[in-house]
Amino acid sequence: MAGLTGLDPDQPLRVVALGGGTGLAALLRALKREAGRSRDPWKLTGIVTVSDNGGSSGRLRDELGGIPPGDLRNCLSALTLEDSALSDLLNYRFRGDGNLAGHSLGNLMLWALADLTGDWVRAIRQLSGVLVTLGRLFPSTVVPVTLCAEDMAGKHYIGETSVGSCTPPLARLWLEPQDAEPLPEAVLALLRSDLILLSPGSLYTSTISNLLLQDLQEAVESSRSPVVYVANLMTEPGETSGLDLETHVAAISAFGRTRISAIIANAAPLRPDMLARYQVEGGEPLLTEADRILDIPVYKFPLLDPEAPMARHHPDLLNRAIRETLSRL
Incomplete structure (x- = not known):
């Protein structure tokens, strides 16, 4: 397995991305060119959270x-x-x-x-x-699971939709049933990986949700692969209102019990009109000036899609950021 000695992005790496919703989809869209190249393609695996109870x-x-x-x-x-x-x-x-x-x-x-x-x-x-x-x-599990949370005031939230409207930060975050078994293929993919990516997306309901399955947590740790967190572009009303990037990382470490090797963060400012629209709804850019957060290196790149009507990762820019990050690990 690969260690923290740098990875060559031109080699046929085994890359596993975890997350859900639009965030994991954006990450996979950025990575699929590496899986489709004619020479030494990456072996790409997505592990998808399955706690959604809305829509x-x-x-x-x-x-x-x-x-x-x-x-x-x-x-x-x-x-x-x-x-x-x-x-x-x-x-x-x-x-x-x-x-x-x-x-x-x-x-x-x-x-x-x-x-x-x-x-x-x-x-x-x-x-x-x-x-x-x-x-x-792969789905993270084929067991119907319910995401549950408790905030600092002791209020409980049952179901992903309810957790998405929580008052952060959270005191507890868990899945019911608590003994839900992950999909064996997902565990095996993690154990065989060279690189693990935590996708952007809703912090509690997408990024951390998979890591609440104990066997998946243990597979990430046992793999000894570098774990890179691709940070959100924005905070979300409710779920991450007022939380900075350091708090996002601390929540992943606390609830997901997952060591992070590096953080990829956006460095590009939003257009004033787009920023104003997000601020009306309670969203703010998730930017940082720090080069290290909780002693984890932060690599900053312009990641915004300049043509998208909303704040979205540009697949080419995100691909380039991941490749460059691998060479720095």
Whole structure:
């Protein structure tokens, strides 16, 4: 296994990215060019949190059982070899006021395949084959789990949607059932990794959620691979209101019990009009002048997509930042 002696990004590294939602999808989109290159491609694996209980995913989970497919669908779309009609279909949402309104077609496809095969891993693999994706994708667990939290005032939050509206910082964060087993393929991918990336995204509900599974925590530690945290661009109203980057890192270390080898942070300022829109909603840029946080090196790069209407990581800039960070480890 690779140690903290620097990694050559041009070598065929085994890279595992953990997270959920749009954050992990953005990271996978930045990494898939490394998985698709003709010479010494990376072996890319995404491990996706499955505690979502809102939107289309939450409705399917409540009505049909099983794990929520939304974040898996989002990440599959990010890993498609190129934009196509099939990837557009994956993200299509039904309109109107009927029972299908708001549901993503990709969510329904994934759930149907899992029901037909009786196996979420096989369902994802089959849909990946149809879409032609780069890299592998695994749910962190196939056990329906509920994210729970307690804030400093003792108030409890049950379910990912509720935790997302919490009053930070949190005193406790856990999954129910607490003995939920992670997917063996996810554990094995971590144990065999050369590099582990913690994706940007909602701090408690995406970035840390996977690390609440004890066996996944232990696999990260046992791998002895460098762990790089790709920080958010912004704080989020509710979940991370008023939290700086140091508090984000401290929360990952405390709740996820995970050592971090390096932090990748954005250095580009937001456009004034975009900043004003975020501030109205209670969001602030997650910037830092520090070169080290909690004795962890911070590598700062311009990561903002200048053409995106919202604050988003540009895949090319994020790819370059990850490659450069590897050479510094």
